[in-house]
Amino acid sequence: MKIKMESCGMSAIKYFVFLFNLIFAISGIGVIAAGAAILADIGDFSRFLEARILAPPIVLIVAGVIVFIIAFLGCYGAIKENYNMLIAFSVALLIILIIELAVGIAAAVFRNDFSNALMTSLQDSMKANTQTDKDAWNALQSRLECCGVESSKDWGKYSPGTELPYSCCKDSGPKDSCETYEVSKIHETGCFAALEIRVKSGATALIGVGIGIAFIEIAGIVLACLLASSIKRGDEDK
Known part of the structure; x- marks a missing residue:
């Protein structure tokens, strides 16, 4: 009777592990999707973001792929009752x-100097003012509807003699510059604040997915x- 009860208990655990791993495989797909969505959202601004900011979503994607693969290992092991x-x-x-805990700890440590690093990166890019930087700034300002690091005045401060980029205008078009400094026609929000909110929002989503x-x-x-x-135990009793 005892052996029969143990057999039933093991059978219940076996099918529960199998069902769990099916759900686990699906969650792996969800993790991949979440990491990819966040990476796509902030990846467009990689010119201004350090590699360690982009690392967590990449790690999450890799972890999701591995989770999906090993979920089938768990399913096979459960059905075949394979100990190894x-x-x-x-x-x-x-x-x-x-690995996830290590990445989480590293992200938490970096969070303290994230704002300073982002501010410095934006200022350095504006000072450099290469064509690559100009393109990156136009993409950033157009997408986040912002202008300058903290305001449109930063273009004159960090890149003297440079015309205000067309992307600073609320009604931007295919032209080289904004051609106006009227406050009502220029994006008022600085890109530092807009990008910081965007990245922190993605980080919060990553933390939630990671904990889950x-x-x-x-x-x-x-x-x-x-x-x-x-x-x-069953093998030893045989």
Whole structure:
């Protein structure tokens, strides 16, 4: 009777692990989509962002791909009741969890000097005023409807003799400059504030997704270890 109950318990865990991994595979796709969406959103402004700002969504995409792959490893190990497969699955999840925690800690540490780094990057780009920088600024100002670092006056401050870019105008068109300094016709918001909000919004979304996937990974590790333990006990009793 006891053996039968243990068998039923192991069978229940097995199918629960299998179902969990199907959900886990779907969550992997969701993580990839979330990372890709955030990267696409802030990737257009990579000229002004340090590599470490772009790293978290890239890591999330990679983690999502790995999660999707190892979810099938967990499914196979559960259905076949393969002890080694389940242990490999648990170790793989643990490694991913550690990497995500490391990236999260690094992002939290960098968050303290993020604003200063962004401000310096924007100012340096405006001072350089190369064609690449001009194109990047026009794309930034057009998309976020902003002008200058903190205001339109920054163009005269950091890049003397430069005409106000056309993208500073609310009614911008295919021309080289804004051709006006009337406050009512120029974007009032500085690009530093607009870009900072955009990046922090993406970071908040990443943190939410990261925490959610971390809990799923912990649950997966526990369930896989329980099933592996049950399988090992069953093999020893034979």
